[in-house]
Amino acid sequence: MISLQFLVTAFVVVIAPGTGVIYTLAIGLGQGRGPALMAAMGCTLGIVPHLLAATLGLAALLHTSALLFQIVKFAGVAYLLYLAWQALKSDGALSVSANRNRDSGWRIARRGALINILNPKLSIFFLALLPPFLSGNPATATAEMVGMGAIFMVMTFAVFVAYGVFAAAARDWLLTSDRIMRWLNRGFAAIFAALGARLAFERA
Template sequence: MISLQFLLTAFVVVIAPGTGVVYTLALGLGRGRRAAIAAATGCTFGIVPHLAAATLGLAALLHASALLFNVIKWAGVAYLLWMAWGALRQTGALAVKPAAPSRDGLVRIAIRGALINILNPKLSIFFLALLPPFLSGDPSTATAEMAMLGAVFMAMTWAMFAVYGLFASAFRDWVLASERAMAWLNRAFAGMFAALAVRLAAERA
């Protein structure tokens, strides 16, 4: 079940920079600590549909259906490009701004973070490949074990993303002191999300 090998494997996976990490870093730098925590929370909850799909065996259907896979994939590509465009124009959630987001703004940040992961079809297939090797082998407890492993993975994801976001927020005052730095950061985040969109577009079922 929750073995040291699983924890180490999960740690290596969650620490690797990806779309959620970039999003959380951007919100930490651009909008502060509360926004970073909201981003980390949203990205983590975006894992839930994929974990459920893997647990119920739907990931195999996603892998087998090229049409379904591509519909979700291209929706994700379009969403990432939209995020990149917003950062480039210095509008939207990713824009580096002096003002902290409101409560409603934090909810929107979390929803956008969730959508980033929900619209990545590879996550379902990833869970279907990652979790089964760590199961006990008892078919009667497989679903419960998958859910438990997934919950531990989500907790580790949230903690690591929060650390990334809070670390980024520590540099927020320095960034806000320079309009040039804000402009370059917005361009950098736009480039990162455009690159992530291209990478997702290249993914195959």
């Protein structure tokens, strides 16, 4: 059963800035509204494997398997460091530049999805988040988990779109200053590097 408590909890979780939000903001600032929407979609789709893992109990396997957790974790660390490098490069995927070409929607969405897919903590997070809100009826537990997961994804997409639209609206003003663009690129690079470092020290 979907409760007000679940909706409030899910909204607080979704609205808090994380890796997906930073990615969506970077795309919105660097490439505009349309690409930002694709970034939001990709980040949202990247949640699906973790929700399925939590629903099917696979998250518990990830939690108990140190080797599997480490493999996924360090793949995620490497990817975040790659995105940090892409923010620093003048023609990188996340660079904020006045004259850069737009990437294809597929590439933007794929990068967003990978950000979440390669974060093993998400599966464990959903395994902890969803069960406390179940009705307690084993016959409907799976359907309830799927329903809550779907609502969480809708919230994620809506909030990320709002972040992306805001970034795209600020794009024209920010692109008038080369100094601001340089600091934005350095800032995004530093954030992704810091997120990668934090993920590296995460434990199952």
